[in-house]
Amino acid sequence: MNRFILKNGSVISEGKTLPVNKSDILIEDGKILDMGMFDNLEIPSFDVSNCFVLPGLIDMHTHLDDWAGDFYTADTYISGSKIAVLNGITTLGTFITESENSLRDFVKDTTKSTLVNCYDRTIKKSFNNSYSDYFWHLTPLIFDDNGKINRKKVDEVNQMMEIGIKTLKLYTTYKKAGICSSYEQIKMFFNLFNNRNISFLIHCEDDETILSSVLKNPDFKNTFTHTLLRPAKAEVTAVKKIVELALENHCKIHIVHISTVEGAEYIYKNKNKIPVTVETCPQYLFLDENYLKGKNGFRYFCTPPLRDVQTIMELKNRAVNGLFDVYASDHCPFLKKDKKIYANDIRLIPSGLPGIGVLGNLILKLFQNDYMKAFSEISLKLSKNPASICGIYPQKGTLKKGSDADVSVFEITNKNYKLVSSLSDVYEPYEEFNGNLILKYVFLRGKKIVENNSLSDPHNFSGKCLSYNELL
Numbered sequence: 001m002n003r004f005i006l007k008n009g010s011v012i013s014e015g016k017t018l019p020v021n022k023s024d025i026l027i028e029d030g031k032i033l034d035m036g037m038f039d040n041l042e043i044p045s046f047d048v049s050n051c052f053v054l055p056g057l058i059d060m061h062t063h064l065d066d067w068a069g070d071f072y073t074a075d076t077y078i079s080g081s082k083i084a085v086l087n088g089i090t091t092l093g094t095f096i097t098e099s100e101n102s103l104r105d106f107v108k109d110t111t112k113s114t115l116v117n118c119y120d121r122t123i124k125k126s127f128n129n130s131y132s133d134y135f136w137h138l139t140p141l142i143f144d145d146n147g148k149i150n151r152k153k154v155d156e157v158n159q160m161m162e163i164g165i166k167t168l169k170l171y172t173t174y175k176k177a178g179i180c181s182s183y184e185q186i187k188m189f190f191n192l193f194n195n196r197n198i199s200f201l202i203h204c205e206d207d208e209t210i211l212s213s214v215l216k217n218p219d220f221k222n223t224f225t226h227t228l229l230r231p232a233k234a235e236v237t238a239v240k241k242i243v244e245l246a247l248e249n250h251c252k253i254h255i256v257h258i259s260t261v262e263g264a265e266y267i268y269k270n271k272n273k274i275p276v277t278v279e280t281c282p283q284y285l286f287l288d289e290n291y292l293k294g295k296n297g298f299r300y301f302c303t304p305p306l307r308d309v310q311t312i313m314e315l316k317n318r319a320v321n322g323l324f325d326v327y328a329s330d331h332c333p334f335l336k337k338d339k340k341i342y343a344n345d346i347r348l349i350p351s352g353l354p355g356i357g358v359l360g361n362l363i364l365k366l367f368q369n370d371y372m373k374a375f376s377e378i379s380l381k382l383s384k385n386p387a388s389i390c391g392i393y394p395q396k397g398t399l400k401k402g403s404d405a406d407v408s409v410f411e412i413t414n415k416n417y418k419l420v421s422s423l424s425d426v427y428e429p430y431e432e433f434n435g436n437l438i439l440k441y442v443f444l445r446g447k448k449i450v451e452n453n454s455l456s457d458p459h460n461f462s463g464k465c466l467s468y469n470e471l472l
Contacts, residue, residue, distance in 0.1 A: 002446060003028045005038050005045040006407065009053035010372075013399040015380035017372065025053065027405040030446035034401060048409050051440055052375045055399050056090025056406030059356055060386040061256055061279065061328035064094045065125045067101050069177070071350040074333040074424040077125060081132040081463055083357040083423050086453060088408035088437075090444050091396050091466070092132050092356075093328075093386070095169060096122045097139040097179060115140050115156055123468065130463030131449060133406070135390060137169040137201055139179055142189070154192060161196050164467040166391030167254075168198060172238045173205040180207060183241055190249040199389050200246075200253045204238035204263065205230060205304060221344045223297030227289050227305040229346075232260045235304055239263040246274050253277075254389050257330045259284040259304040261314045264323055277389055279326035282355055282362040285319060287429060288312045298343040299427040302332070303351045320366055325385050327363050327378075329355030333426045353429050354421035361419055361435035371412060392466055405446035411438040 006025040011018045018035065026034040026041070063073055064080040075083070077094075084092055098115045106121040126134065138160060142153045157165075170189060174180050181189065190200065210230055219225050239255060243266065246253045252275040258264045259280070267278040283302060288309045291300040300306060307315075318324075332352025342348035360378060367374035387397025394403050416434035442450035444463070449456050 001029060003033075003043045005041065005043060006048050006053060006409070007045045009048035009051050009409065011035065011053045011399060012375045012379045013055055014384045015376050017376065022049070025399065025407065027443070027446050030405055032399055032401055032403050032405050035399065046441060048440065050411065052371070052410045053399075054088070054375060054379045054408050054410065055383040055397055055403075056408050056442070056444065057088045057360060057378070057382045058091045058093070058386040058390075058397060059084065059089050059329050059331065059359055059382070060093035060326065060390055061281070061330050062092050062094045062356060063330075063332040063352065064092070066095070066097065067099075067104060068332070068334075068350055068352065069101070071334055071338045074335045074338075074354070074426050075331070075356075075422055077129040077134070078131075078461070079423050080331065080356060081130040081134070082455070083420070085131045085442055085444070085450050086439065086455070087357050087360055088410060088439055088442055089356065089359070090132050090406040090408065090442065091392070092130075092134045093137060093390055094134060095139065096136045097169075098141045099178065113153065113156060115153060119160060123465075126465060128461050130461055131455070132463045133396070133444065133466055134463060135392060135466040136165060137167045138165045139169045139171070141178070142192075143185060147185070149188065149192070157193070158196070161193075161198065164469045166198055166467070167201055167389075168193060169201040169203070171203040172242070173203065173207045173210060173234075175207060183245060186242070187245050187249065190245060190251045194249060194251050198252070199391070200251055201256055202242050202253055203257070204242055204255055205234045206237035206241070209234040209237050220346050223292045223301055223346055223349075224289065226301060226346050227292065227307075230303060230305050232262070232307065232311070235260050236263045236266070239266055243267065243270050243274070243276060246276060250274065254279065254326075256328070257281050257284070257304065258324075259307050259311075259315075261311060261318065264315070264318065268323055277325040277385065278323075279328050280315065280319065280324050281328055281330045282358060283330075283353055283429065285312065285316050285366065286362055286433065291429075298339060298349050300353065300429055301339075301346065301349045301351055302330075302353045316366060325381060326389065327359065327381050328386070329359045331356045331422075333422045333424060335425050336427055339427060354426050357421045357423075358419045358430050358433070358435070361437050362430070362433065364437060365433075375410070396466075405443055407441070407443040408439065409441040411440050412436055413438050
């Protein structure tokens with residue numbers, strides 16, 4: 001039996017602080033056994049006085065160990081989970097996207113479908129290669145070339161849900177990549193899988209609006225052109241159509257990486273009608289379109305594109321006032337050499353930014369020096385809410401009796417340090433920003449994995465997959 005106590009911390013969970021200023025957490029065999037004051041128990045303890053004690057954070061939107069066109073993401077499960085736990089993130093949500101392109105480094109089993117091969121590839125890439133726990137969002141291609149439903153593929157998706165998949169990711173854009181679904185197809189997705197009590201994650205950018213935004217003689221050498229080719233209107237149009245479809249089909253939807261005020265507010269207004277949640281990311285709260293100008297604009301190339309200064313200011317203000325349900329990084333890093341190779345042609349630049357390593361610090365900055373409010377929001381929108389949306393609550397995302405003992409213990413320091421989004425050789429989009437959070441401890445299922453901002457055992461990959469029951 002492994003029992004110990006976290007003593008005298010300021011415990012914050014699900015947006016609430018325990019009624020006493022200082023509290024203890026009793027942990028046994030990887031689970032939270034009780035909370036209160038346990039002065040009379042003679043068992044090992046960790047002093048967490050003057051610390052904020054939160055459930056392990058969850059970044060539910062990351063892209064790791066996969067191909068994006070001709071480029072491979074800079075972070076693997078090993079490096080991505082390492083920067084995660086060193087910043088208090090104990091669970092990562094990442095993706096299995098059905099694509100022949102994803103199998104270019106994998107010996108396929110020709111008796112299996114592309115979807116199953118992609119699934120098997122991800123298992124092999126991730127298993128025994130993660131410091132954090134993790135789960136998968138699935139993007140299956142269930143329609144044939146004639147637009148008809150492939151029933152065998154539907155059966156495969158249902159089997160994966162039986163094993164542990166709890167979310168599907170759908171796109172209203174990216175036709176060239178082969179992952180775009182029409183609104184009619186998304187409606188069919190809703191009808192086919194809504195009875196599984198899953199969440200549908202939707203990337204909202206209306207493809208027709210994007211196509212109609214083609215400029216006369218666009219300057220593809222200028223990264224700023226990206227903002228004109230993928231305008232805010234495309235996001236808002238897709239958000240409205242997806243919300244309407246969800247209303248018709250009574251679906252649980254989550255809109256990812258919102259970058260517009262109008263889109264976010266439309267979702268918020270419909271919360272009383274359907275179970276819809278919305279996420280935004282640090283790049284849409286702290287970086288604006290001016291970063292896309294000049295010779296280094298390619299470093300900030302992501303989709304949706306960065307927005308204007310006024311939009312950023314309004315999104316930050318609304319974030320502080322509770323507009324968003326989730327903060328996530330949309331971590332999609334590429335090596336410097338890969339990002340730079342097509343710096344003069346926005347049609348070819350790999351799209352995405354790193355962000356896992358800055359997520360907590362930047363959300364803390366939203367609330368300036370009101371640390372209690374900031375950590376309350378973080379415990380809700382970087383723990384409880386993503387866990388609920390992704391079907392892993394209350395195992396994750398909370399400090400309750402019986403929950404996994406995933407605990408992050410934060411200290412505030414007066415010394416600022418440079419933020420680091422990724423440990424790989426990437427351009428740092430947040431090089432102008434500083435942080436002041438110190439990780440005193442991080443526990444994953446009751447095991448101490450970080451102490452004083454360092455891994456306790458760099459050779460121990462103790463992370464487990466939450467989307468594949470046979471690995472649990």
